[in-house]
Each structure stands twice: as structure tokens, then as C-alpha cells.
């Protein structure tokens with residue numbers, strides 16, 4: 001009966017292609033959003049096992065934090081870029097949650113990310129969020145929250161200034177662009193807690209730095225940082 005159901009699902013998949021967001025190949029029964037081949041072959045960083053990883057080094061001297069990690073290496077033209085593109089621009093919220101789940105599974109086996117109290121996604125400006133319909137970092141946060149059984153807070157930290165697209169800016173311009181962009185509106189909600197700040201892709205660290213500097217005004221216990229991908 002189960003085998004029959006699988007055959008029917010596979011037939012339906014042929015009629016209504018259910019494609020992997022990493023490689024665009026057909027997904028088989030039992031696979032969802034990302035195929036087994038991609039899950040096996042995408043470039044994992046293993047940052048969760050190394051306190052001196054490249055994301056952490058990127059942030060040293062700029063913010064006070066407990067530990068930082070990204071799940072995947074972002075390379076142009078590679079499967080991780082396809083995943084991030086669909087997460088950010090193609091309304092694939094469930095993909096965000098799945099990637100969040102994958103981040104959380106690494107956090108669970110890491111010696112450095114224990115006892116997180118609250119998850120704070122990098123906020124999006126309300127106008128941009130309304131236009132896109134969702135905040136991809138919040139989707140990732142939701143996936144992490146489900147595994148760690150920890151709440152998500154989206155009211156304490158706000159994005160109060162709209163920023164232009166970062167893609168073609170220099171490092172210095174990106175940094176300047178991020179000043180005064182985020183605001184800790186409700187510090188009491190973070191007070192005394194171990195916060196996990198969550199982003200989609202960390203590049204120069206300017207966004208994380210700006211968010212972290214605000215979060216640290218809230219008299220928190222500890223700040224940890226997690227992202228889906230690291231692009232250098």
C-alpha cells in the first residue's frame with residue numbers, strides 16, 4: 001500500500017514537477033524541497049565545531065559574542081546560491097524553515113551554542129517586508145525555534161531605516177550604510193537572556209554587527225550568531 005502510494009506520488013510528480021531548489025532535478029517520494037544528492041553534496045562549513053571559524057573571525061573586535069556560525073559555504077553558481085535565491089526572492093518560506101532546521105541540528109551537536117533562551121531574526125524594514133510578503137530570516141528562525149524549542153522574538157529589534165541593495169557596494173560603504181539602521185525598541189524583552197541572532201547570508205558582517213551592537217544595549221546575558229550561509 002505504501003509502495004503504491006509512493007508510485008502514485010512519483011507519477012504525480014511527473015505531471016506536476018516537484019523540483020529540488022538546489023539542483024532543479026525532480027524530487028523523489030520522501031524528499032522535500034532539497035534532494036538527497038544536494039543534502040549530501042552541498043558545502044557544509046562545520047563552523048559549529050570551531051570557535052575560530054571564518055564567520056567568528058570576520059566579527060572579532062567588532063562585536064561581543066559567544067559563538068558564531070554559518071551552515072553552508074556560499075559560492076556563485078553553486079547549489080547553495082540556488083537555495084538562497086529561492087529563499088529570498090521566490091516566496092519559498094518552507095525552504096527557509098527547512099534550512100533553519102538544518103542550522104538547528106548543527107547547533108544541537110555543538111559544544112558552543114548551549115542554552116539559548118530567545119531567537120532574534122535580523123529584521124526587515126516594514127515596507128520591504130510588506131512588498132516581499134515575508135522576512136526570510138524569520139523563516140529560518142522559525143525552523144531553528146521548532147527544533148530547539150525556543151521562542152522567536154520579532155518585536156524587540158526593529159529595522160527603522162530602509163537601506164539600498166548591498167550587492168555592489170564596497171565594504172566601507174556597506175558598513176556606513178548600516179549605521180543607525182536598527183533599533184532596540186524593547187530592551188526588556190531581551191534582558192538577561194542568551195540571544196541567538198539569525199541571518200540568511202553573512203558577507204562582510206556589517207548587518208550582523210549593526211544588529212548585535214543594538215542587541216547588546218539590552219543588558220543581555222550572551223549573544224550567539226547563526227546564519228544559513230557565509231559568502232566571502
Ligand SMILES: [Zn+2]
Nearest residue numbers: 020023035038
Ligand atoms: Zn538537488
